Amino acid sequence: MNAKPLSARHAAVDLLDQVLGQGRLMSELMHGAAWAAMVPGERAAAQRLAGDVLRALERLDRILKPYLKKDPPLRVRNVLRLAAYELCTGGAAHGVVNEAVTIVGRSGRTAGMKGLVNAVLRKVAASGPGQWAILRVPRLPDWLRGPLVEAWGREAVAAMEAAHFAGAPLDLSAKGDPAVVASAVGGDLLPTGSVRLHDPGQVTALPGYDAGDWWVQDAAAALPVRLLGDVSGQRVLDMCAAPGGKTLQLAAAGARVTALDLSEPRLERVAENLARTGLTAEIVAGDALTHASEYDAILLDAPCSATGTIRRHPDLPHARTGDGIAELIDLQAAMLDHALGLLSPGGRLVFCTCSLLPDEGEAQVDAALARHPGLRVLPPAADWIEPGWRSSEGGLRLRPDFWSARGGMDGFYMALLQSVG
Numbered sequence: 001m002n003a004k005p006l007s008a009r010h011a012a013v014d015l016l017d018q019v020l021g022q023g024r025l026m027s028e029l030m031h032g033a034a035w036a037a038m039v040p041g042e043r044a045a046a047q048r049l050a051g052d053v054l055r056a057l058e059r060l061d062r063i064l065k066p067y068l069k070k071d072p073p074l075r076v077r078n079v080l081r082l083a084a085y086e087l088c089t090g091g092a093a094h095g096v097v098n099e100a101v102t103i104v105g106r107s108g109r110t111a112g113m114k115g116l117v118n119a120v121l122r123k124v125a126a127s128g129p130g131q132w133a134i135l136r137v138p139r140l141p142d143w144l145r146g147p148l149v150e151a152w153g154r155e156a157v158a159a160m161e162a163a164h165f166a167g168a169p170l171d172l173s174a175k176g177d178p179a180v181v182a183s184a185v186g187g188d189l190l191p192t193g194s195v196r197l198h199d200p201g202q203v204t205a206l207p208g209y210d211a212g213d214w215w216v217q218d219a220a221a222a223l224p225v226r227l228l229g230d231v232s233g234q235r236v237l238d239m240c241a242a243p244g245g246k247t248l249q250l251a252a253a254g255a256r257v258t259a260l261d262l263s264e265p266r267l268e269r270v271a272e273n274l275a276r277t278g279l280t281a282e283i284v285a286g287d288a289l290t291h292a293s294e295y296d297a298i299l300l301d302a303p304c305s306a307t308g309t310i311r312r313h314p315d316l317p318h319a320r321t322g323d324g325i326a327e328l329i330d331l332q333a334a335m336l337d338h339a340l341g342l343l344s345p346g347g348r349l350v351f352c353t354c355s356l357l358p359d360e361g362e363a364q365v366d367a368a369l370a371r372h373p374g375l376r377v378l379p380p381a382a383d384w385i386e387p388g389w390r391s392s393e394g395g396l397r398l399r400p401d402f403w404s405a406r407g408g409m410d411g412f413y414m415a416l417l418q419s420v421g
């Protein structure tokens, strides 16, 4: 007999265990038989619940602390965190507490703590909602908070933390006229041309999904391609292309795109996205550091810490520790150097990263200017650029606390480069 599919809460606790216990990212985890057996609505609910708990982790631990004399095993703590989140945000106590006790009871290693879970949650049901309303916005873990405070100051980081806690709306990029997409899906047309939905429901059920009229892409992530200007008919290399949001933009703008990426599985997503939208690009599996050809323009969306995407990936600050960023910085510099050698005379290159760390953005461009005497930053010219976005070396710095009244944007850095002489 087949086992009963996991409930959303049970699957959410499994996700929390692996993110917080093993440093895994949620995107790596939502595969396999147990996930496939779940009803789609339950899968989405599990992902949402785990994400909400990770956003609120510090606040939940503060609420639970007075009721825990000893530190419980991680799984029990995660069951308590999830239930506390639901109790503090309007969940019905009976159902929430019962399922928490059931989940703990399923494993011989935790079954002995059913009574504790029940008792703690009864107390949280009474006092938690009042505390929830007054506790501070959860802070980022120290490995990230420290460098961000150094780069942007305490006030800016507090505003970023508020943006991370608030989560992100859904942004779409249109294949054709964004005003038509905005009206079809009932979204807002942003000044930069993206379409924003605050309460989208199921993405694949939105009008125009099957027809490939749009794709999901954060408003900030849609800007690097726009810095390249008119690419119609030009040979453009999307040097780190997968899953392909920027490839789609380039193809929709009429470029002859080569979509290069090291990861074949990730390139399958590029192929699927091209097929759904009816756009074309040459897909190449290969290493950006050895790729050889010549291009009129190159988009280098380099691998990075992804610290700009935390609004959408609240698991990242908890699953990561900051290890490996120095290697990424070296890789970004090597990719940039190699990319400059692939440009035809007068060719343009956009370097960008979805990072909040200046070492992966402003400092990377400063260092490239020092290494390449003929290299220039071309200050981007577009009516949608706000003065506060410009950085001193000539690039654009976007942060999650920008556009707060509109619902924020991902953190991103981008600069338009050209070699002269």
Ligand SMILES: C[S@@+](CC[C@H](N)C(=O)[O-])C[C@H]1O[C@@H](n2cnc3c(N)ncnc32)[C@H](O)[C@@H]1O
Pocket (backbone or CB within 6 Å): 239, 240, 241, 242, 243, 244, 245, 246, 247, 260, 261, 262, 263, 266, 286, 287, 288, 289, 301, 302, 303, 304
């Ligand atoms: C930030 S993601 C790219 C996102 C993509 N531009 C988009 O908009 O959908 C970075 C990509 O770099 C790829 N990558 C990492 N090392 C690489 C290498 N040496 N050569 C080519 N691609 C690489 C990764 O597989 C990953 O897909």
